[in-house]
Amino acid sequence: SQQGEEDPQALSIQxxxxxxxxxxxxxxxxxxxxxxxxxxRGLVHLILIRSNEREKHSGRLRVTLDTSKxxxxxxxxxxxxxDTASYFCATETDSWGKLQFGAGTQVVxxx
Amino acid sequence: DAGVIQSPRxxxxxxxxxxxxxxxxxxxHDYLFWYRQTMMRGLELLIYFNNNVPIDDSGMPxxxxxxKMPNASFSTLKIxxxxxxxxxVYFCASRGDPSLLFFGSGTQLxxx
Numbered sequence: 607s608q609q610g611e612e613d614p615q616a617l618s619i620q621x622x623x624x625x626x627x628x629x630x631x632x633x634x635x636x637x638x639x640x641x642x643x644x645x646x647r648g649l650v651h652l653i654l655i656r657s658n659e660r661e662k663h664s665g666r667l668r669v670t671l672d673t674s675k676x677x678x679x680x681x682x683x684x685x686x687x688x689d690t691a692s693y694f695c696a697t698e699t700d701s702w703g704k705l706q707f708g709a710g711t712q713v714v715x716x717x
Numbered sequence: 718d719a720g721v722i723q724s725p726r727x728x729x730x731x732x733x734x735x736x737x738x739x740x741x742x743x744x745x746h747d748y749l750f751w752y753r754q755t756m757m758r759g760l761e762l763l764i765y766f767n768n769n770v771p772i773d774d775s776g777m778p779x780x781x782x783x784x785k786m787p788n789a790s791f792s793t794l795k796i797x798x799x800x801x802x803x804x805x806v807y808f809c810a811s812r813g814d815p816s817l818l819f820f821g822s823g824t825q826l827x828x829x
Contacts, residue, residue: 637816648721648808648820649760694760698816702772703748705818707760 612695612711620716625682627711629695630675636698638671638678639705643692652680652693685715723809723821731829735797738824741790742811750818751784751794752808760808766792799828 613628629638637656641649655662655671655678662669668681682689692710699706722741730736742749750765764774769786777784781800786792796803804827810818 639817641818648822649810649818650820651817654815654817696818702765702767703812703816704762704765704773705750705812705816706762707752709759 612693612708614711615709616712616714618714618716619685621686623685623715625685625689625713625715627680627693627713629678629680629708631678631695631697631708632676633697633699635673636701638669639696639698640667640669640678640680641694641696641707643694643710645691649694682713685713687715687717689713690715721809721811721819721821723807723824725824726822727825727827729827729829730799732800733798734828735795736799736803736826736828738794738807738809738826740792740794740809740821742792742809743813743819744790746811746813746819747789748812749786749792750810750812751792752810753805754808754823755805763794796826799826801828804828 611630619625635657637654639654640652643649653664653669655669666683671678692712694707694710696705696707724739747768751763753761763776764784766786784794806823806825808820808823810820812818
């Protein structure tokens with residue numbers, strides 16, 4: 607079974623708009639990570655947020671974490687056509703580094 | 718570093734045949750993960766290794782699946798015998814410190 611669930615499943619926006627996707631998980635975590643997958647490619651890590659952190663930024667990406675609600679959000683600001691991809695959250699739940707992925711959000715950015 | 722290298726990139730085989738997928742992790746990474754991705758199930762963790770030792774293989778679907786890591790630079794995932802429902806993209810990923818995974822390009826497996 608999957609640990610994380612992303613919402614929405616799909617998102618279609620225009621260039622320049624912001625894209626927000628959410629991730630909910632079930633058990634306590636060490637950290638939560640976001641990955642991007644372009645069609646036909648492997649996943650690429652974007653950002654990691656630890657359980658004792660609440661917000662993190664990286665370029666146009668902003669991630670928040672609310673451990674009381676067991677949820678995280680990924681915001682992509684000023685989106686570009688190149689941001690078109692599937693985005694996955696992944697949770698590390700044990701000391702061995704076991705990482706489990708959610709179902710993903712498919713984002714389409716139209717010029 | 719060339720990143721995580723997987724081979725073959727594509728594999729088409731007939732039901733009942735043995736399939737071997739290969740992975741070379743990034744040098745110095747001490748964790749290696751095998752995932753399977755399908756439309757229906759998403760990304761499933763099959764097995765992962767730490768310092769060449771299998772830590773958790775609870776995601777391996779059946780005894781037909783086996784994985785080995787004989788040394789720090791090589792791992793295999795074997796399916797014997799293969800079945801059409803094994804068709805998927807199989808990813809290998811390695812991890813050093815910090816905890817981020819580096820994925821290979823995947824092996825697209827089609828079992829006819």
